[in-house]
Amino acid sequence: MTEQVDLAGDGPLETYHRRYSRRGLLKRYAAGRRRYFLYRQLTVVVVSAMITVLLSPEVGVAVFLLAFFGDTLDTLYITRMSSLRRGRSIRRVLTVSTGTAGLQAFSLAVLACAPTLFMSNPDSQLQFADETSLFTMGILIGAAVDSAVILPYHPAAGILRLLIFAAAPVLAVLTTSMEIQKLETFHGFQLAGLGVLYVSTVFFVSFINSRFQRSRKNTLAVALQHKQLQQTNAKLQAQQLQSERLAVVAENANDSVFLMDATGRITWVNEAFTRITGYQYSEAIGQQPGDLLNADVTDQTVIRALEQGRATGKPFRLEICNRRKDGQTLWLETNQVPMLREDGTVETVIAVERDVTAAKRYEQQLKDARIAAEEGARVKSEFLATMSHEIRTPMNGVIGMAQMLERTNLDEEQKLYADTILGSARTLLSLINDVLDLSKMDAGQVELSNVDFDLRSCFQQTLNLFEPQAREKGISLALDVAEDVPERINGDDRRLRQVVLNLVGNAVKFTDEGGVKVAVSAQQSADHLRLEFSVTDTGIGIARNKLDHIFERFSQADAAITRRFGGTGLGLTIARLLCEAMGGDISVTSTLGEGACFAVHLRMNHAVGSDSEQVVSAGFAAAADDSATLDGMRILVAEDNKINRLLMRKYLQEEPITLEFAVDGAEAVEMARSFDPDVILMDMSMPVMNGLEATEQIRTMDLRQPVITALTANAFDSDREACLDAGMDDFLSKPVNRSDLLQALRRYAPKVLKQA
Numbered sequence: 001m002t003e004q005v006d007l008a009g010d011g012p013l014e015t016y017h018r019r020y021s022r023r024g025l026l027k028r029y030a031a032g033r034r035r036y037f038l039y040r041q042l043t044v045v046v047v048s049a050m051i052t053v054l055l056s057p058e059v060g061v062a063v064f065l066l067a068f069f070g071d072t073l074d075t076l077y078i079t080r081m082s083s084l085r086r087g088r089s090i091r092r093v094l095t096v097s098t099g100t101a102g103l104q105a106f107s108l109a110v111l112a113c114a115p116t117l118f119m120s121n122p123d124s125q126l127q128f129a130d131e132t133s134l135f136t137m138g139i140l141i142g143a144a145v146d147s148a149v150i151l152p153y154h155p156a157a158g159i160l161r162l163l164i165f166a167a168a169p170v171l172a173v174l175t176t177s178m179e180i181q182k183l184e185t186f187h188g189f190q191l192a193g194l195g196v197l198y199v200s201t202v203f204f205v206s207f208i209n210s211r212f213q214r215s216r217k218n219t220l221a222v223a224l225q226h227k228q229l230q231q232t233n234a235k236l237q238a239q240q241l242q243s244e245r246l247a248v249v250a251e252n253a254n255d256s257v258f259l260m261d262a263t264g265r266i267t268w269v270n271e272a273f274t275r276i277t278g279y280q281y282s283e284a285i286g287q288q289p290g291d292l293l294n295a296d297v298t299d300q301t302v303i304r305a306l307e308q309g310r311a312t313g314k315p316f317r318l319e320i321c322n323r324r325k326d327g328q329t330l331w332l333e334t335n336q337v338p339m340l341r342e343d344g345t346v347e348t349v350i351a352v353e354r355d356v357t358a359a360k361r362y363e364q365q366l367k368d369a370r371i372a373a374e375e376g377a378r379v380k381s382e383f384l385a386t387m388s389h390e391i392r393t394p395m396n397g398v399i400g401m402a403q404m405l406e407r408t409n410l411d412e413e414q415k416l417y418a419d420t421i422l423g424s425a426r427t428l429l430s431l432i433n434d435v436l437d438l439s440k441m442d443a444g445q446v447e448l449s450n451v452d453f454d455l456r457s458c459f460q461q462t463l464n465l466f467e468p469q470a471r472e473k474g475i476s477l478a479l480d481v482a483e484d485v486p487e488r489i490n491g492d493d494r495r496l497r498q499v500v501l502n503l504v505g506n507a508v509k510f511t512d513e514g515g516v517k518v519a520v521s522a523q524q525s526a527d528h529l530r531l532e533f534s535v536t537d538t539g540i541g542i543a544r545n546k547l548d549h550i551f552e553r554f555s556q557a558d559a560a561i562t563r564r565f566g567g568t569g570l571g572l573t574i575a576r577l578l579c580e581a582m583g584g585d586i587s588v589t590s591t592l593g594e595g596a597c598f599a600v601h602l603r604m605n606h607a608v609g610s611d612s613e614q615v616v617s618a619g620f621a622a623a624a625d626d627s628a629t630l631d632g633m634r635i636l637v638a639e640d641n642k643i644n645r646l647l648m649r650k651y652l653q654e655e656p657i658t659l660e661f662a663v664d665g666a667e668a669v670e671m672a673r674s675f676d677p678d679v680i681l682m683d684m685s686m687p688v689m690n691g692l693e694a695t696e697q698i699r700t701m702d703l704r705q706p707v708i709t710a711l712t713a714n715a716f717d718s719d720r721e722a723c724l725d726a727g728m729d730d731f732l733s734k735p736v737n738r739s740d741l742l743q744a745l746r747r748y749a750p751k752v753l754k755q756a
């Protein structure tokens with residue numbers, strides 16, 4: 001039983017706890033003792049008076065005082081205890097009150113046994129005991145009944161009382177009959193009667209106790225039921241309140257809310273439904289939402305998905321295009337939640353619908369804008385490709401002819417003019433290349449190749465290109481590759497070369513005294529290689545406030561200086577984008593007037609192939625042997641442009657070769673058989689049949705296969721790929737230098753001339 005007594009609460013459960021806790025029972029015990037105190041004293045007075053009359057006045061008074069004292073002490077203590085404040089030890093009170101109860105019982109037992117105990121003539125004690133036994137038993141039984149009745153309230157006190165009352169008659173006889181043989185005369189029937197009395201008392205006590213416990217349980221059950229009822233009521237009230245609140249929420253929600261029965265007919269709609277769809281409450285009730293809102297704009301698959309969603313009996317969400325009552329298109333995001341009966345059948349479907357028409361419109365606008373942007377990027381890309389092609393073709397003529405002009409006997413002035421034409425044409429070409437590169441990068445079209453290459457020679461070859469310029473300016477150009485840098489690594493060597501070319505080109509360009517130093521180091525980890533290199537110069541340097549901007553496109557540190565040195569302001573932008581594409585970055589430190597240092601780090605891979613593997617395409621030697629002879633080489637140039645044909649003729653006129661021309665792809669195919677060329681220089685864009693198709697056809701023909709090299713104004717990586725895929729061996733982009741062309745031919749010579 002719980003000890004908890006909540007005196008503040010007045011519910012049945014609280015009352016039960018108050019009454020049946022140990023403290024509560026003790027209080028009730030105390031109240032009983034107090035209430036019947038006077039009756040008990042009245043009985044004691046009467047019995048004492050009888051003893052006074054029948055036995056002796058002294059004994060009468062003595063036993064009265066004893067019994068009165070015992071009861072008064074017990075009642076006083078227990079009464080004082082009833083005002084016990086909470087927190088005082090109840091165990092102590094129970095122990096002390098058991099003691100006072102024992103004292104009270106003892107005093108009463110003495111009163112009951114007084115005739116036997118205080119008989120003046122000891123000889124006639126036994127006989128007298130027989131005569132007064134009824135008196136003694138009467139009092140003791142009365143007291144025992146009283147004790148049994150209050151036993152459940154204070155079990156310890158009750159049991160002690162009963163034990164004292166049970167022991168009293170036996171002890172009385174024992175104390176008065178000291179001579180043991182006289183005990184035999186104690187009547188056997190009296191003993192048997194005493195036994196029956198004890199047993200009856202035990203039965204009586206257990207009867208009283210079980211009744212008490214039953215009534216206690218009943219009280220508890222009633223209290224619990226009451227409590228449960230109260231809780232259910234509270235819950236019901238809360239639910240009702242919540243329902244009312246939800247109804248208000250649904251009624252005033254911004255989203256359209258409506259209820260449907262199991263057949264899908266609308267049973268209730270909120271105000272927002274009317275606002276969003278245009279249909280009044282009375283128009284909507286009894287209708288299927290689809291009948292009201294679906295129209296030709298509604299996607300049939302969505303309607304089917306909606307029906308299927310409802311059939312599952314589970315919540316679902318989808319977007320549907322409907323029409324308002326006034327005919328306007330309406331995009332709704334509908335959330336439908338079925339409420340099920342206990343047997344699992346649908347009772348009501350709650351639909352909450354949001355008007356997402358505006359969001360849909362924005363989505364569409366965004367989509368259109370994206371398509372337009374993509375289209376714009378595509379058009380831009382195409383435009384640039386075309387422009388590049390169209391500009392390269394005449395540039396081929398300009399540069400080629402200027403080169404040829406330079407080879408003739410010119411006086412000083414004429415040579416200056418020819419040099420200027422060539423220089424300007426090359427600048428224009430590098431500008432075109434930069435713009436093209438940048439536009440490809442902007443479109444995210446940088447494709448990196450992964451090949452094994454020799455890192456040292458990649459740097460060395462790039463630096464070699466600047467050797468003449470450095471020598472001319474009187475500055476040093478040094479390469480320092482750390483010893484632990486692996487010889488071969490894997491990555492895009494062309495792009496790496498492009499970055500180095502750019503940085504070293506700038507360094508040489510902006511340095512007039514001192515020199516340029518390139519330092520290369522690498523850190524290797526298990527899965528990749530971190531390549532680091534720096535290009536340090538002792539040139540003009542960059543002002544601190546420009547440092548942050550020089551990687552931006554068309555950004556140059558100083559307009560006056562730029563005019564002096566030339567340039568476009570795109571080189572570093574391209575270098576940065578390339579570094580980022582290669583998983584790295586680029587940074588600069590500089591002091592104006594003292595020089596600059598560009599530091600790059602790139603993520604490269606470990607070389608995968610063997611050392612002997614050749615990196616250069618088509619198995620030709622990396623560098624041409626200048627002494628290789630072209631003697632007897634049969635060259636077919638497939639080219640539709642007259643000027644370019646003339647240029648080729650001029651480029652090769654002094655070489656010991658046989659040269660033929662085809663004006664389109666079809667003719668090239670034909671001449672591949674009739675002319676039996678060693679090398680075909682194939683333009684890509686030609687009428688009748690383009691260079692790719694012609695190559696593919698030639699490659700399928702049963703003849704001595706020539707080396708086919710693209711010689712084209714289409715300069716993109718993708719063009720190079722397409723050419724190699726079609727079966728070409730090499731790729732030269734226009735405008736082509738005479739020396740580059742001859743170098744390429746010399747590279748092919750050992751192969752093709754051996755075959756001949």
Ligand code: ADP
Nearest residue numbers: 506507510541550556557567568569570571572
């Ligand atoms: P540009 O074609 O003009 O050289 P870049 O993007 O390569 O274009 O360089 C941008 C600008 O950064 C240059 O115009 C120059 O002002 C500055 N710059 C680049 N490299 C150096 C360098 N090594 N020393 C001094 N200034 C440099």
